[in-house]
Amino acid sequence: MADPIVEAAQKHPAPEGLVYTYGTAGFRTKADVLDSVLTRVGLIAALRSRALKGKWIGVMITASHNPPEDNGVKLVEPMGNMLQEEWEVLSTEIANQSTPEDVSKYYHELASKYKIDLKTPARVVVARDTRASGSRLLGCLLDGLTAAGAESKDYGFLTTPQLHYMVRCMNTEGTKEAYGVPTEKGYYEKFGAAFKTALRGKKPSGHLTVDCANGVGGPKLVELIKYLPSKEEGLEIVVVNDNVIKPESLNVDCGADFVKTNQRAPPSSKTGPGDRCCSLDGDADRVVYYFKDSQNIFRLLDGDRIATLVASFLGDLVRSSGLAEDLKIGVVQTAYANGAATKYVEDTLHLKVDCTATGVKYLHHAAEKLDIGVYFEANGHGTVIFSHDTLETIEKHEPRSPGEKEALDVLRACINLINQSVGDALSDFLLVEVVLAHKRWGPQEWLSTYTDLPNRLLKVIVNDRRIFKTTDAERKLTSPDGVQAQIDREVQKVRQGRSFARASGTEDAVRVYAEAATKAEAEDLARKVSEIVKAAGGA
Numbered sequence: 001m002a003d004p005i006v007e008a009a010q011k012h013p014a015p016e017g018l019v020y021t022y023g024t025a026g027f028r029t030k031a032d033v034l035d036s037v038l039t040r041v042g043l044i045a046a047l048r049s050r051a052l053k054g055k056w057i058g059v060m061i062t063a064s065h066n067p068p069e070d071n072g073v074k075l076v077e078p079m080g081n082m083l084q085e086e087w088e089v090l091s092t093e094i095a096n097q098s099t100p101e102d103v104s105k106y107y108h109e110l111a112s113k114y115k116i117d118l119k120t121p122a123r124v125v126v127a128r129d130t131r132a133s134g135s136r137l138l139g140c141l142l143d144g145l146t147a148a149g150a151e152s153k154d155y156g157f158l159t160t161p162q163l164h165y166m167v168r169c170m171n172t173e174g175t176k177e178a179y180g181v182p183t184e185k186g187y188y189e190k191f192g193a194a195f196k197t198a199l200r201g202k203k204p205s206g207h208l209t210v211d212c213a214n215g216v217g218g219p220k221l222v223e224l225i226k227y228l229p230s231k232e233e234g235l236e237i238v239v240v241n242d243n244v245i246k247p248e249s250l251n252v253d254c255g256a257d258f259v260k261t262n263q264r265a266p267p268s269s270k271t272g273p274g275d276r277c278c279s280l281d282g283d284a285d286r287v288v289y290y291f292k293d294s295q296n297i298f299r300l301l302d303g304d305r306i307a308t309l310v311a312s313f314l315g316d317l318v319r320s321s322g323l324a325e326d327l328k329i330g331v332v333q334t335a336y337a338n339g340a341a342t343k344y345v346e347d348t349l350h351l352k353v354d355c356t357a358t359g360v361k362y363l364h365h366a367a368e369k370l371d372i373g374v375y376f377e378a379n380g381h382g383t384v385i386f387s388h389d390t391l392e393t394i395e396k397h398e399p400r401s402p403g404e405k406e407a408l409d410v411l412r413a414c415i416n417l418i419n420q421s422v423g424d425a426l427s428d429f430l431l432v433e434v435v436l437a438h439k440r441w442g443p444q445e446w447l448s449t450y451t452d453l454p455n456r457l458l459k460v461i462v463n464d465r466r467i468f469k470t471t472d473a474e475r476k477l478t479s480p481d482g483v484q485a486q487i488d489r490e491v492q493k494v495r496q497g498r499s500f501a502r503a504s505g506t507e508d509a510v511r512v513y514a515e516a517a518t519k520a521e522a523e524d525l526a527r528k529v530s531e532i533v534k535a536a537g538g539a
Protein backbone atom coordinates (compact mmCIF):
# COMPACT_ATOMS: atom_id res chain seq x y z
CA MET A 1 0.00 0.00 0.00
CA ALA A 2 1.32 3.49 -0.92
CA ASP A 3 2.69 5.56 1.95
CA PRO A 4 0.55 8.75 2.17
CA ILE A 5 3.41 10.61 3.82
CA VAL A 6 5.74 9.82 0.94
CA GLU A 7 3.04 10.76 -1.57
CA ALA A 8 2.43 14.13 0.09
CA ALA A 9 6.16 14.88 0.27
CA GLN A 10 6.54 13.83 -3.39
CA LYS A 11 3.71 16.18 -4.39
CA HIS A 12 5.59 19.13 -2.80
CA PRO A 13 9.33 18.32 -3.11
CA ALA A 14 11.92 20.40 -1.27
CA PRO A 15 14.00 22.71 -3.53
CA GLU A 16 17.66 21.68 -3.86
CA GLY A 17 20.26 23.29 -1.59
CA LEU A 18 17.99 25.30 0.69
CA VAL A 19 18.28 25.06 4.48
CA TYR A 20 15.18 25.97 6.48
CA THR A 21 15.21 27.12 10.12
CA TYR A 22 12.26 27.53 12.45
CA GLY A 23 13.29 30.97 13.75
CA THR A 24 12.02 33.81 15.96
CA ALA A 25 8.56 33.47 14.50
CA GLY A 26 8.42 30.17 12.67
CA PHE A 27 9.57 29.52 9.12
CA ARG A 28 9.78 32.67 7.06
CA THR A 29 11.28 33.20 3.59
CA LYS A 30 10.31 33.76 -0.05
CA ALA A 31 6.84 32.29 -0.57
CA ASP A 32 7.84 30.41 -3.74
CA VAL A 33 10.18 28.05 -1.82
CA LEU A 34 7.83 27.22 1.03
CA ASP A 35 5.54 24.53 -0.46
CA SER A 36 7.49 21.57 0.94
CA VAL A 37 7.80 23.27 4.33
CA LEU A 38 4.03 23.75 4.64
CA THR A 39 3.36 20.10 3.86
CA ARG A 40 5.87 18.99 6.45
CA VAL A 41 4.53 21.46 9.01
CA GLY A 42 1.20 19.67 8.53
CA LEU A 43 2.90 16.42 9.53
CA ILE A 44 4.57 17.97 12.57
CA ALA A 45 1.37 19.70 13.68
CA ALA A 46 -0.47 16.37 13.56
CA LEU A 47 2.27 14.70 15.61
CA ARG A 48 2.29 17.58 18.10
CA SER A 49 -1.48 17.30 18.56
CA ARG A 50 -1.26 13.54 19.10
CA ALA A 51 1.64 14.04 21.51
CA LEU A 52 -0.70 16.31 23.48
CA LYS A 53 -3.51 13.73 23.46
CA GLY A 54 -5.46 15.30 20.60
CA LYS A 55 -5.40 18.92 21.80
CA TRP A 56 -6.02 21.48 19.04
CA ILE A 57 -2.76 22.85 17.62
CA GLY A 58 -2.73 26.09 15.61
CA VAL A 59 -1.01 26.72 12.28
CA MET A 60 -0.81 30.32 11.06
CA ILE A 61 0.32 31.05 7.51
CA THR A 62 1.83 34.51 7.64
CA ALA A 63 5.03 36.48 7.28
CA SER A 64 3.91 39.33 9.48
CA HIS A 65 5.87 42.50 8.74
CA ASN A 66 7.92 41.01 5.90
CA PRO A 67 7.50 42.19 2.27
CA PRO A 68 4.61 40.87 0.13
CA GLU A 69 6.74 38.28 -1.73
CA ASP A 70 7.53 36.48 1.54
CA ASN A 71 5.39 34.10 3.50
CA GLY A 72 5.85 31.89 6.50
CA VAL A 73 4.25 29.52 8.91
CA LYS A 74 4.23 29.06 12.64
CA LEU A 75 2.69 26.60 15.04
CA VAL A 76 0.64 27.54 18.10
CA GLU A 77 0.42 25.53 21.32
CA PRO A 78 -2.96 24.58 22.88
CA MET A 79 -3.10 27.59 25.19
CA GLY A 80 -2.21 29.95 22.37
CA ASN A 81 1.47 30.35 23.15
CA MET A 82 4.47 29.80 20.92
CA LEU A 83 5.62 26.32 19.87
CA GLN A 84 7.72 24.55 22.52
CA GLU A 85 11.39 25.00 21.62
CA GLU A 86 12.15 21.25 21.40
CA TRP A 87 9.50 21.01 18.63
CA GLU A 88 11.02 23.99 16.82
CA VAL A 89 14.08 21.79 16.33
CA LEU A 90 11.94 18.86 15.15
CA SER A 91 10.13 21.18 12.72
CA THR A 92 13.49 22.36 11.37
CA GLU A 93 14.70 18.77 11.00
CA ILE A 94 11.65 17.49 9.11
CA ALA A 95 11.73 20.56 6.85
CA ASN A 96 15.30 19.68 5.83
CA GLN A 97 14.83 15.95 5.13
CA SER A 98 16.17 15.29 1.62
CA THR A 99 13.76 12.77 0.08
CA PRO A 100 10.06 11.93 0.56
CA GLU A 101 11.17 8.57 1.97
CA ASP A 102 13.39 10.39 4.50
CA VAL A 103 10.39 12.54 5.47
CA SER A 104 8.27 9.48 6.13
CA LYS A 105 11.10 7.73 7.99
CA TYR A 106 11.67 10.84 10.17
CA TYR A 107 7.91 11.14 10.84
CA HIS A 108 7.63 7.54 12.03
CA GLU A 109 10.86 7.77 14.05
CA LEU A 110 9.45 10.80 15.89
CA ALA A 111 6.24 8.92 16.59
CA SER A 112 8.12 6.03 18.17
CA LYS A 113 10.64 8.26 20.00
CA TYR A 114 7.82 10.27 21.63
CA LYS A 115 5.55 7.21 21.97
CA ILE A 116 2.86 8.85 19.83
CA ASP A 117 0.00 6.54 18.88
CA LEU A 118 -0.66 7.37 15.22
CA LYS A 119 -4.15 5.93 15.48
CA THR A 120 -5.25 8.60 17.98
CA PRO A 121 -6.97 11.82 16.82
CA ALA A 122 -4.94 14.82 15.66
CA ARG A 123 -6.65 18.20 15.54
CA VAL A 124 -5.24 21.31 13.81
CA VAL A 125 -6.73 24.81 13.49
CA VAL A 126 -5.57 26.76 10.45
CA ALA A 127 -5.72 30.38 9.33
CA ARG A 128 -3.76 32.72 7.09
CA ASP A 129 -3.13 36.39 6.48
CA THR A 130 -4.01 38.06 3.16
CA ARG A 131 -0.79 37.32 1.26
CA ALA A 132 -1.27 36.26 -2.38
CA SER A 133 0.65 33.00 -1.81
CA GLY A 134 -1.51 32.04 1.18
CA SER A 135 -4.11 29.97 -0.64
CA ARG A 136 -1.48 27.89 -2.48
CA LEU A 137 0.46 27.28 0.73
CA LEU A 138 -2.76 26.37 2.52
CA GLY A 139 -3.23 23.58 -0.05
CA CYS A 140 0.29 22.30 0.69
CA LEU A 141 -0.45 22.34 4.41
CA LEU A 142 -3.75 20.50 3.99
CA ASP A 143 -1.98 17.80 1.93
CA GLY A 144 0.32 17.23 4.91
CA LEU A 145 -2.56 17.18 7.39
CA THR A 146 -4.54 14.73 5.24
CA ALA A 147 -1.53 12.43 4.83
CA ALA A 148 -1.13 12.44 8.62
CA GLY A 149 -4.83 11.68 9.14
CA ALA A 150 -5.45 14.91 11.04
CA GLU A 151 -8.82 16.65 11.49
CA SER A 152 -8.46 20.30 10.48
CA LYS A 153 -10.56 23.42 10.94
CA ASP A 154 -9.77 26.24 8.51
CA TYR A 155 -10.84 29.76 9.53
CA GLY A 156 -9.64 31.34 6.27
CA PHE A 157 -8.37 34.90 6.83
CA LEU A 158 -7.62 35.82 10.45
CA THR A 159 -5.13 38.02 12.21
CA THR A 160 -2.43 35.99 13.91
CA PRO A 161 -3.76 36.85 17.40
CA GLN A 162 -7.26 35.77 16.33
CA LEU A 163 -5.88 32.34 15.41
CA HIS A 164 -4.13 32.14 18.79
CA TYR A 165 -7.47 33.10 20.41
CA MET A 166 -9.35 30.35 18.52
CA VAL A 167 -6.83 27.68 19.55
CA ARG A 168 -7.03 28.68 23.21
CA CYS A 169 -10.84 28.80 23.11
CA MET A 170 -11.13 25.39 21.45
CA ASN A 171 -8.88 23.79 24.06
CA THR A 172 -10.63 25.36 27.04
CA GLU A 173 -14.27 25.11 25.91
CA GLY A 174 -16.49 23.80 28.70
CA THR A 175 -13.80 24.17 31.38
CA LYS A 176 -13.28 26.73 34.19
CA GLU A 177 -10.53 28.28 32.02
CA ALA A 178 -12.92 28.72 29.06
CA TYR A 179 -11.35 31.59 27.13
CA GLY A 180 -14.22 32.52 24.85
CA VAL A 181 -16.38 31.42 21.94
CA PRO A 182 -14.15 30.02 19.16
CA THR A 183 -15.67 32.13 16.37
CA GLU A 184 -14.84 35.53 14.87
CA LYS A 185 -18.12 36.83 16.29
CA GLY A 186 -17.10 35.43 19.69
CA TYR A 187 -13.78 37.31 19.44
CA TYR A 188 -15.43 40.63 18.54
CA GLU A 189 -18.12 40.26 21.21
CA LYS A 190 -15.59 39.45 23.95
CA PHE A 191 -13.22 42.32 23.22
CA GLY A 192 -15.99 44.78 22.36
CA ALA A 193 -17.81 44.15 25.65
CA ALA A 194 -14.57 44.30 27.66
CA PHE A 195 -13.63 47.63 26.04
CA LYS A 196 -16.99 49.16 26.95
CA THR A 197 -16.81 47.88 30.54
CA ALA A 198 -13.19 48.99 31.00
CA LEU A 199 -14.01 52.50 29.75
CA ARG A 200 -16.60 52.72 32.53
CA GLY A 201 -18.23 55.73 30.92
CA LYS A 202 -14.94 57.55 30.23
CA LYS A 203 -14.68 58.84 26.65
CA PRO A 204 -11.37 58.79 24.76
CA SER A 205 -10.61 62.28 23.48
CA GLY A 206 -10.66 63.08 19.78
CA HIS A 207 -10.36 60.28 17.25
CA LEU A 208 -7.82 57.57 16.49
CA THR A 209 -6.46 56.90 12.99
CA VAL A 210 -5.51 53.24 12.53
CA ASP A 211 -3.12 52.34 9.68
CA CYS A 212 -3.78 48.65 8.89
CA ALA A 213 -0.65 48.06 6.74
CA ASN A 214 -2.93 46.92 3.88
CA GLY A 215 -3.08 43.65 5.76
CA VAL A 216 -5.58 41.34 7.36
CA GLY A 217 -6.00 43.75 10.29
CA GLY A 218 -8.02 46.10 8.05
CA PRO A 219 -11.13 44.03 7.39
CA LYS A 220 -10.97 42.56 10.88
CA LEU A 221 -10.89 46.04 12.46
CA VAL A 222 -13.83 47.15 10.32
CA GLU A 223 -15.74 44.16 11.72
CA LEU A 224 -14.58 44.79 15.31
CA ILE A 225 -15.81 48.41 15.17
CA LYS A 226 -19.38 47.08 14.79
CA TYR A 227 -19.05 45.58 18.30
CA LEU A 228 -17.53 48.69 19.96
CA PRO A 229 -19.51 51.51 21.60
CA SER A 230 -20.66 54.09 19.03
CA LYS A 231 -18.26 56.96 18.31
CA GLU A 232 -20.59 59.24 20.30
CA GLU A 233 -20.16 57.22 23.50
CA GLY A 234 -16.82 55.61 22.81
CA LEU A 235 -13.94 55.94 20.39
CA GLU A 236 -14.07 57.36 16.87
CA ILE A 237 -11.76 55.19 14.73
CA VAL A 238 -10.61 56.23 11.25
CA VAL A 239 -9.42 53.16 9.34
CA VAL A 240 -6.71 53.73 6.70
CA ASN A 241 -4.51 51.45 4.55
CA ASP A 242 -7.01 48.60 4.63
CA ASN A 243 -6.58 47.79 0.95
CA VAL A 244 -6.29 43.98 1.12
CA ILE A 245 -7.38 43.48 -2.51
CA LYS A 246 -3.88 44.54 -3.54
CA PRO A 247 -1.65 42.05 -1.61
CA GLU A 248 1.40 43.64 -3.25
CA SER A 249 0.75 46.77 -1.15
CA LEU A 250 1.11 44.81 2.13
CA ASN A 251 3.46 46.59 4.58
CA VAL A 252 4.61 48.88 1.73
CA ASP A 253 5.20 52.44 2.99
CA CYS A 254 2.86 51.74 5.88
CA GLY A 255 2.41 49.55 8.91
CA ALA A 256 4.08 49.24 12.30
CA ASP A 257 7.43 48.07 10.93
CA PHE A 258 7.67 50.97 8.46
CA VAL A 259 6.87 53.50 11.21
CA LYS A 260 9.20 51.97 13.81
CA THR A 261 12.12 51.38 11.43
CA ASN A 262 11.89 54.72 9.61
CA GLN A 263 10.72 56.67 12.67
CA ARG A 264 8.21 58.58 10.55
CA ALA A 265 4.51 58.40 9.63
CA PRO A 266 3.42 56.59 6.46
CA PRO A 267 3.72 59.02 3.48
CA SER A 268 -0.05 58.60 2.99
CA SER A 269 -0.77 59.89 6.50
CA LYS A 270 -2.98 62.97 6.49
CA THR A 271 -3.24 63.60 10.23
CA GLY A 272 -2.51 66.95 11.82
CA PRO A 273 -0.73 68.03 15.02
CA GLY A 274 -2.06 66.29 18.14
CA ASP A 275 -4.00 63.61 16.21
CA ARG A 276 -3.49 60.16 17.71
CA CYS A 277 -2.41 57.49 15.20
CA CYS A 278 -1.40 53.89 15.43
CA SER A 279 -0.09 51.40 12.88
CA LEU A 280 -0.65 47.65 12.88
CA ASP A 281 1.75 45.31 11.10
CA GLY A 282 0.79 42.91 8.32
CA ASP A 283 -0.75 40.22 10.54
CA ALA A 284 -1.94 42.64 13.25
CA ASP A 285 0.11 41.23 16.10
CA ARG A 286 2.12 44.44 16.54
CA VAL A 287 1.08 48.05 17.07
CA VAL A 288 2.90 51.34 17.54
CA TYR A 289 1.40 54.79 18.20
CA TYR A 290 2.62 58.15 16.93
CA PHE A 291 1.52 61.75 16.45
CA LYS A 292 2.79 65.11 15.26
CA ASP A 293 3.38 67.53 18.12
CA SER A 294 2.51 71.22 18.15
CA GLN A 295 5.66 71.94 16.08
CA ASN A 296 4.49 69.29 13.57
CA ILE A 297 7.38 67.03 14.61
CA PHE A 298 6.81 63.25 14.34
CA ARG A 299 6.76 61.58 17.75
CA LEU A 300 6.82 57.79 18.11
CA LEU A 301 5.05 56.00 20.97
CA ASP A 302 6.42 52.47 20.48
CA GLY A 303 6.22 49.20 22.39
CA ASP A 304 8.29 50.59 25.25
CA ARG A 305 5.76 53.41 25.61
CA ILE A 306 2.80 51.01 25.57
CA ALA A 307 4.47 48.83 28.21
CA THR A 308 5.16 51.78 30.54
CA LEU A 309 1.66 53.25 30.04
CA VAL A 310 -0.07 49.94 30.70
CA ALA A 311 2.21 49.02 33.62
CA SER A 312 1.57 52.36 35.32
CA PHE A 313 -2.20 52.01 34.84
CA LEU A 314 -2.38 48.42 36.08
CA GLY A 315 -0.20 49.44 39.03
CA ASP A 316 -2.69 52.20 39.89
CA LEU A 317 -5.62 49.77 39.58
CA VAL A 318 -3.94 47.12 41.76
CA ARG A 319 -3.23 49.73 44.45
CA SER A 320 -6.73 51.31 44.21
CA SER A 321 -8.32 47.84 44.42
CA GLY A 322 -6.51 47.17 47.71
CA LEU A 323 -4.37 44.42 46.17
CA ALA A 324 -0.92 46.07 46.35
CA GLU A 325 0.28 43.66 49.02
CA ASP A 326 -0.94 40.61 47.11
CA LEU A 327 0.15 41.27 43.54
CA LYS A 328 3.48 42.33 42.02
CA ILE A 329 3.73 43.72 38.50
CA GLY A 330 6.85 43.22 36.39
CA VAL A 331 7.86 44.54 32.96
CA VAL A 332 9.69 42.32 30.47
CA GLN A 333 11.75 43.93 27.70
CA THR A 334 14.37 42.98 25.12
CA ALA A 335 17.69 44.68 24.46
CA TYR A 336 15.90 46.92 21.94
CA ALA A 337 14.03 48.70 24.74
CA ASN A 338 15.17 52.30 24.99
CA GLY A 339 17.44 52.86 28.00
CA ALA A 340 15.21 55.72 29.13
CA ALA A 341 12.18 53.39 29.22
CA THR A 342 13.99 50.90 31.39
CA LYS A 343 15.12 53.67 33.73
CA TYR A 344 11.53 55.05 33.95
CA VAL A 345 10.08 51.65 34.88
CA GLU A 346 12.72 51.05 37.55
CA ASP A 347 13.15 54.56 38.98
CA THR A 348 9.69 56.12 38.51
CA LEU A 349 7.25 53.19 38.45
CA HIS A 350 9.45 51.24 40.91
CA LEU A 351 8.70 48.02 39.04
CA LYS A 352 10.98 45.09 38.30
CA VAL A 353 12.39 44.88 34.75
CA ASP A 354 13.52 41.60 33.17
CA CYS A 355 15.38 41.45 29.85
CA THR A 356 15.09 38.49 27.45
CA ALA A 357 16.16 37.53 23.94
CA THR A 358 14.19 38.93 21.01
CA GLY A 359 11.07 37.05 20.04
CA VAL A 360 7.75 37.10 21.81
CA LYS A 361 8.16 33.48 22.93
CA TYR A 362 11.00 34.54 25.27
CA LEU A 363 9.18 37.56 26.68
CA HIS A 364 5.95 35.59 27.04
CA HIS A 365 7.78 32.84 28.93
CA ALA A 366 9.42 35.38 31.28
CA ALA A 367 6.10 37.21 31.85
CA GLU A 368 4.41 33.93 32.81
CA LYS A 369 6.66 33.78 35.89
CA LEU A 370 5.23 37.03 37.28
CA ASP A 371 1.94 37.79 39.05
CA ILE A 372 1.24 40.35 36.34
CA GLY A 373 3.79 40.37 33.51
CA VAL A 374 3.67 43.31 31.11
CA TYR A 375 5.76 42.55 28.06
CA PHE A 376 6.27 44.53 24.86
CA GLU A 377 9.09 44.54 22.38
CA ALA A 378 10.05 48.03 21.27
CA ASN A 379 8.54 47.26 17.86
CA GLY A 380 5.07 46.82 19.36
CA HIS A 381 4.75 43.06 19.95
CA GLY A 382 3.32 42.49 23.39
CA THR A 383 0.58 41.78 25.87
CA VAL A 384 0.00 41.29 29.58
CA ILE A 385 -0.01 37.92 31.35
CA PHE A 386 -1.94 37.39 34.58
CA SER A 387 -0.86 34.22 36.38
CA HIS A 388 -3.47 31.64 37.34
CA ASP A 389 -3.12 32.54 41.03
CA THR A 390 -3.39 36.25 40.21
CA LEU A 391 -6.63 35.68 38.32
CA GLU A 392 -8.00 33.76 41.29
CA THR A 393 -6.92 36.51 43.73
CA ILE A 394 -8.57 39.21 41.61
CA GLU A 395 -11.71 37.12 41.12
CA LYS A 396 -12.13 36.39 44.86
CA HIS A 397 -11.11 39.84 46.19
CA GLU A 398 -13.86 41.66 48.11
CA PRO A 399 -13.61 45.47 47.69
CA ARG A 400 -13.85 47.42 50.96
CA SER A 401 -15.11 50.72 49.49
CA PRO A 402 -16.87 52.11 46.38
CA GLY A 403 -13.48 53.33 45.17
CA GLU A 404 -11.96 49.86 45.50
CA LYS A 405 -14.97 48.37 43.70
CA GLU A 406 -14.62 50.80 40.78
CA ALA A 407 -10.93 50.02 40.40
CA LEU A 408 -11.58 46.29 40.68
CA ASP A 409 -14.30 46.42 38.00
CA VAL A 410 -11.93 48.19 35.61
CA LEU A 411 -9.10 45.77 36.43
CA ARG A 412 -11.35 42.76 35.75
CA ALA A 413 -12.52 44.31 32.47
CA CYS A 414 -8.91 44.91 31.42
CA ILE A 415 -8.16 41.23 32.00
CA ASN A 416 -10.88 40.39 29.46
CA LEU A 417 -9.74 43.11 27.09
CA ILE A 418 -6.20 41.78 26.98
CA ASN A 419 -5.53 38.85 24.61
CA GLN A 420 -3.33 36.87 26.98
CA SER A 421 -2.56 34.20 24.35
CA VAL A 422 -0.33 36.53 22.32
CA GLY A 423 0.31 40.17 21.47
CA ASP A 424 -2.80 41.41 19.69
CA ALA A 425 -2.62 44.80 17.94
CA LEU A 426 -6.41 45.25 17.99
CA SER A 427 -6.86 44.54 21.69
CA ASP A 428 -3.63 46.34 22.55
CA PHE A 429 -4.75 49.61 20.99
CA LEU A 430 -8.15 49.30 22.70
CA LEU A 431 -6.30 48.89 26.02
CA VAL A 432 -4.19 51.99 25.29
CA GLU A 433 -7.37 53.95 24.55
CA VAL A 434 -8.87 52.81 27.87
CA VAL A 435 -5.77 53.98 29.76
CA LEU A 436 -5.61 57.35 27.97
CA ALA A 437 -9.33 57.87 28.64
CA HIS A 438 -8.96 57.12 32.37
CA LYS A 439 -5.83 59.32 32.65
CA ARG A 440 -7.47 62.00 30.44
CA TRP A 441 -4.21 62.08 28.51
CA GLY A 442 -3.58 62.93 24.91
CA PRO A 443 -0.44 61.67 23.13
CA GLN A 444 1.65 64.63 24.37
CA GLU A 445 1.00 63.82 28.03
CA TRP A 446 1.83 60.16 27.29
CA LEU A 447 5.08 61.18 25.58
CA SER A 448 6.04 63.45 28.47
CA THR A 449 6.45 60.59 30.96
CA TYR A 450 10.10 60.18 29.88
CA THR A 451 12.43 61.26 27.09
CA ASP A 452 13.76 58.55 24.76
CA LEU A 453 17.47 58.41 24.17
CA PRO A 454 18.06 58.99 20.44
CA ASN A 455 18.55 55.60 18.80
CA ARG A 456 19.12 53.90 15.46
CA LEU A 457 18.35 50.39 14.19
CA LEU A 458 20.32 49.23 11.15
CA LYS A 459 20.37 46.02 9.07
CA VAL A 460 23.76 44.68 7.92
CA ILE A 461 23.94 42.07 5.13
CA VAL A 462 26.74 39.56 5.77
CA ASN A 463 27.81 36.25 4.17
CA ASP A 464 26.47 34.06 6.98
CA ARG A 465 24.62 35.72 9.85
CA ARG A 466 24.75 32.47 11.85
CA ILE A 467 28.40 33.11 12.86
CA PHE A 468 27.12 35.97 15.07
CA LYS A 469 26.29 34.27 18.37
CA THR A 470 25.14 36.12 21.49
CA THR A 471 24.66 35.81 25.25
CA ASP A 472 23.10 37.89 28.07
CA ALA A 473 19.70 38.34 26.37
CA GLU A 474 21.50 39.01 23.06
CA ARG A 475 23.27 42.05 24.46
CA LYS A 476 26.76 40.63 24.00
CA LEU A 477 28.36 38.78 21.09
CA THR A 478 30.33 35.64 21.96
CA SER A 479 31.46 35.16 18.34
CA PRO A 480 33.07 36.04 15.99
CA ASP A 481 36.02 36.39 18.32
CA GLY A 482 36.99 39.93 19.31
CA VAL A 483 33.98 41.66 17.74
CA GLN A 484 32.29 42.47 21.04
CA ALA A 485 35.49 44.04 22.36
CA GLN A 486 35.57 46.32 19.32
CA ILE A 487 31.93 47.30 19.91
CA ASP A 488 32.63 47.96 23.61
CA ARG A 489 35.52 50.27 22.68
CA GLU A 490 33.23 52.35 20.43
CA VAL A 491 30.46 52.45 23.06
CA GLN A 492 32.85 53.69 25.77
CA LYS A 493 33.60 56.78 23.68
CA VAL A 494 29.93 57.86 23.62
CA ARG A 495 27.82 59.65 26.26
CA GLN A 496 25.06 57.30 27.47
CA GLY A 497 26.13 55.01 24.66
CA ARG A 498 24.74 51.50 24.28
CA SER A 499 24.94 49.25 21.24
CA PHE A 500 24.62 45.60 20.30
CA ALA A 501 24.52 43.37 17.23
CA ARG A 502 22.58 40.14 16.74
CA ALA A 503 21.56 37.89 13.88
CA SER A 504 17.98 38.35 12.77
CA GLY A 505 15.71 35.33 13.15
CA THR A 506 13.39 36.45 10.39
CA GLU A 507 15.59 38.11 7.77
CA ASP A 508 19.00 37.24 6.30
CA ALA A 509 20.81 40.07 8.09
CA VAL A 510 22.51 41.14 11.28
CA ARG A 511 20.67 43.87 13.17
CA VAL A 512 22.64 46.67 14.84
CA TYR A 513 21.06 48.85 17.52
CA ALA A 514 22.63 51.95 19.04
CA GLU A 515 21.48 54.70 21.38
CA ALA A 516 23.30 57.73 22.82
CA ALA A 517 22.79 61.11 24.45
CA THR A 518 22.35 62.82 21.06
CA LYS A 519 20.95 61.78 17.66
CA ALA A 520 24.27 62.47 15.96
CA GLU A 521 26.17 60.28 18.43
CA ALA A 522 23.58 57.50 18.13
CA GLU A 523 23.78 57.58 14.31
CA ASP A 524 27.58 57.64 14.40
CA LEU A 525 27.77 54.78 16.91
CA ALA A 526 25.34 52.68 14.83
CA ARG A 527 27.43 53.33 11.74
CA LYS A 528 30.70 52.38 13.45
CA VAL A 529 29.25 49.18 14.90
CA SER A 530 27.79 48.31 11.50
CA GLU A 531 31.27 48.69 9.97
CA ILE A 532 32.66 46.34 12.61
CA VAL A 533 29.94 43.80 11.84
CA LYS A 534 30.46 44.14 8.07
CA ALA A 535 34.21 43.53 8.46
CA ALA A 536 33.61 40.49 10.68
CA GLY A 537 30.79 39.13 8.53
CA GLY A 538 32.59 39.42 5.22
CA ALA A 539 29.88 41.60 3.69
Ligand SMILES: CC(=O)N[C@H]1[C@@H](OP(=O)(O)O)O[C@H](CO)[C@@H](O)[C@@H]1O
Nearest residue numbers: 024025359360377379504505506507
Ligand atom coordinates in the same frame (compact mmCIF):
# COMPACT_ATOMS: atom_id res chain seq x y z
C1 LIG B 1 14.32 44.27 15.99
C2 LIG B 1 13.00 43.64 15.69
O1 LIG B 1 12.00 44.31 15.55
N1 LIG B 1 12.99 42.29 15.61
C3 LIG B 1 11.74 41.59 15.32
C4 LIG B 1 11.98 40.52 14.27
O2 LIG B 1 12.88 39.57 14.83
P1 LIG B 1 14.37 39.45 14.30
O3 LIG B 1 14.91 38.17 14.91
O4 LIG B 1 15.09 40.71 14.80
O5 LIG B 1 14.28 39.43 12.79
O6 LIG B 1 10.76 39.83 14.00
C5 LIG B 1 10.25 39.13 15.13
C6 LIG B 1 9.00 38.38 14.70
O7 LIG B 1 8.09 39.29 14.18
C7 LIG B 1 9.96 40.12 16.27
O8 LIG B 1 9.54 39.42 17.41
C8 LIG B 1 11.22 40.93 16.59
O9 LIG B 1 10.95 41.94 17.55
Ligand SMILES: [Mg+2]
Nearest residue numbers: 064065281285
Ligand atom coordinates in the same frame (compact mmCIF):
# COMPACT_ATOMS: atom_id res chain seq x y z
MG1 LIG C 1 3.45 40.49 13.01
